[in-house]
Amino acid sequence: MLSDKEKLLKKLMAKKGFGLPGGTAQPAKSKRSVQLENFMRVVGNTGRAVDFSLPEHSAASTVERTIANAGGFQDAYLDDSRVMFVGNVACSEIVAALDFVPFNGQVLSYFLAAAGAAGAFLDIAEKNHLSRDICPVVRCVLGAAVENCLPTPDFITFAYFPCDSGARMFYALADAYDCPWFLLDMPERRGNAAAQYLAQRMKEMVARVENALGIEAVPDRIAAAVEASKETMRYYEKLISLSLAHQVCPSVHKFTTDTTTHLSRMGSPGATQGVRLCYEELLDSVETAGQIRAKERPRVIWDGLMPFYNNEIIRYMEEGCGLEVMSNLLPAMTQNIGGLLAEKDPYMYMARRQLHFAGIDDTKFDVLEPYGIDGIIRFNQWGCRRHLSVNQIIRDRLTQSGMVMLDIDGDFIDSRGYSFSQVKIRIDAFAEMLKNRSEV
Amino acid sequence: MITIGIDSGSLATKGVVLGDDKKILGSAIDLTGGRSRKSGERVYHQVLDRAGLSEQDVAFVVTTGYGRDNLPFSGKNVTEITCHAAGVHFLFPDVATILDIGGQDSKVIRIGNGGRVENFIMNDKCAAGTGRFLEVIAKALEVRLEDLGAISQQTDKNVEISSMCTVFAETEVVSLVAEDTPVPEIVRGVHNVIVERGEILLGKIGLVEPVAMSGGVALNIGVVKALEKRLGLELRIAENPQLTGALGAAVIARNLMEKR
Known part of the structure; x- marks a missing residue:
């Protein structure tokens, strides 16, 4: 008799592209409470797991606690929850309208890295033949799946955006859990x-969920989720207006984690609460400063994700090199929010909201002038083809407009793929160059 | 005004003393070894000795290179990118692009007015195409690093080294030796790997002539000739290209003192 863990392992390893050919074990059925225990056991072994939702962690800021709550990870382990595995492109308003708890493995891996706990799952993945050159998100999530630490999903939705390795991971999970799934083809x-x-694909997704699970997408629930999503976008709009007017940006580290988390909860009150708090924090800092700041230091966009296990690079750039650093997600959010909010058709709204992040590589160019940006720092996930393939295109385009770019190779989840000493020389030289350019 | 530049590199530590009339009064090169602070201090005193000066004669010291933060006599530390630009501009004021191949990294620097860095790019996390790569290969071939250039000129033929990785390339070279492939042909093949890397790096920033080459690998006549042939241009190379970073540091030290 195979245990749940053995069944999952066999099925995962049988998936092409992720391991050894395997057998045809039956799907695993497990109590989510057991899976949560498994999860806490693996994470707990690292000794650094932090549950920000607990009251004793009052040192964590309100925003951090809200992010954790907005992630909804603990809700996903309740046996009566309806759980949907989602990627960063999730059509989250539909997820909310259909009363699913979204479980975003990518965001989970950010949190695990931040808590110093990703290594445990990366090791499990590696011991199960997932080599280090595979995306760390994939390794982290599949490592957790192999240990039966993920909540059994009721449905899986994914896209080939931002990359196909994520989609392959979801195919493997769908097979392993024998779970109905839908591939959202996002332009x-x-x-x-x-x-x-x-919008048409989203309607197909709803039909697929209704058909697979025997539930009905009530139009009122979709309308309510869309309204909640619009409310979140209104706070993003206010945040951006404030940021532009006062030439200030939220902390890159917080904003990136925050935004990626909220985007998989759009349509839920948690996302609105999180973005509102983010806006209020920025408002506080503006009111404390008292006036519009003149640009005093070279200003750069941090483009891409970041090492979640420490904030060393960005802190060094700000405190050691005297640069102002802003997140690339902010420019992505500046895209015509007013037009988006005016959209009446719920599916067209959801589609357009989702497409905010299509062509994200282009959005940075729109804010170079309004924010007085002097350069772009691109953080490339080591070996990520999506990141590396557009590097030279961006560099060439920036060069045409007299702008400079520094690209840094590293790893945003796996700390073994990162060395500060290797990065430092590049950042020092980049900062020197920006300062010398601005002196002339 | 006497200024000194010390370049504490990964393989070698270099020092230059710049005198009143902007003439180089003394220079030194020594292996960095495991303790960059010690080698930095050693080179600092060597250049002073060679210039017949004492520490009291020195107006300012700028340090650069990987060990630049760790030298007690440093008045200011500046990255080697800025220093190479300043050093090359001092020697060749019309140069627009620098290809610097050092011990563990290679970089391309675009220079603007007054030797200012306009743009730069460095190699990624890989030793292929750097001085370390040549060092490993020289060891595998049992020849001296400084002889590689001359050895490569003994033939017009070359074998293709297919591995991009230094470790795998070493294995490939050992296999070629075992097959009795002539060493000069292997060395030319190895040089071609460096040339290809350099050309790709130059392409990323955009090649604007005149182009200078700096760093220890510029001492290798085989690499220089192969690069010139591939790029179809003549590279400007200092008499001692290893000293360019240290020279630039001394120039920056001088500029800083003049502004005070």
Whole structure:
């Protein structure tokens, strides 16, 4: 008799591209409470797991606690929850309307890295033949799946955006859990035709969920989720207006974790609460400063994700090199929110909201002038083809406009793929160059 | 005004003393070894001795290189990118692009007015195409590092080294030796790997002539000739290209003192 863990392992390893050929074990059925115990056991072994939702962690800021709550990870382990595995492109308003708890493995891996706990799952993945050159998110999530630490999903939705390795991971999970799934084909560009196409795919997704689980998507629930999502976007709009007017940006580290978390909860009150708090924190800092700040230091966009296990690079850039650093997600959010909020059709709204992040590589160019940006720092996930393939295109485009770019290779989840000493020389030289350029 | 530049590199530590009339009064190169602070201090005193000066004669010291933060006599530390630009500009004021291949990294620097860095790019996390790569290969071939250039000129033929990785390339070279492939042909093949890397790096920033080459690998006539042939241009190379970073540091030290 195979244990739940053995069944999962066999099924995962049988998936092409992720391991050894395996057998045809039956799908695992497990109590989520057991899976949560498994999860806490693995994470607890690291000794650094932090549950920000607990009251004793009052040192964590309100925003951090809210992010953890907005992630909804603990809710996903309740046996009566309806759980959907989602990627960063999740059509989260539908997820909320259908009363699912979204479980975003990518965001989970950020939290695990931040808590110093990702290594435990990366090791499990490696011992199960997932080599180090595979995306660390994939390794982290599949490592957790192999140990039966993920809540059994009721449905899985994913996209080939931002990359196909994530989609492959979800295919493997769908097989392992024998779970119904839907591939949301998301266009890589914006525009009305793309929105109409995506809206149609979203309707198909709803039909697929209804059909697979025997539930009904009540239009009122979708309308309510869309309204909640619009409310979140209104706070993003206020945040951006404030940021532009006062030339200040939220902390890159917080904003990146925050935004990626909220985007998989759009349509839920948790996301609105999180973005509102983010806005209020920025408002506080503006009111404390008292006036619009003149630009005093070279200002750069941090483009890409960041090492979640420490904030060493960005802190060094700000405190050691005297640079102002802003997140690339902020420019991505500046795209015509007013037009988006005016959209009446719920599916077209959801599609257009989702397409905010299509062509994210282009959005940075729109804010170079309004924010007085002097350069871009691109953090490339080691070996990530999506990151590396656009590097030279961005560099060339920046060079044409007299702008400079520094690219740093590292790993945002796996701390073994990062060395500060290797990064420091590049950042020092970049900062020197920016300061010398601004002196002339 | 006497200024000194010390370049504490990964393989070698270099020092230059710049005199009143902007002439180099003394220079030194020594292996860095495991203790960059010690080698930095040693080179600092060597250049003073060679210039016949004492510490009291020195107006300012700028340090650069990987060990630049760790030298007690440093008045200011500046990255080697800025220093190479200043050093090359001092020697060749018209140069627009520098290809610097050092011990453990390679970089391309675009220079603007007054030797200012306009743009730069460094190699990624890989030793292929750097001085370390040549060092490993020289060891595998049982020849001296400084002889590689001359050895490569003994033939017009070369074998293709397919491995991009230093470790795998070493294995490939050992296999070629076992197959009795002539050493000069292997060395030319190895040089071609460096040339390809350099060309790719230059392409990322955009090659604007005139181009200078700096760093220890510029001492290798085989690499220089292969690069010139591939790029179809003549590289500007200092008499001692290893000293360019230290020279730039001394120039920056001088500029800083003049501004005070």
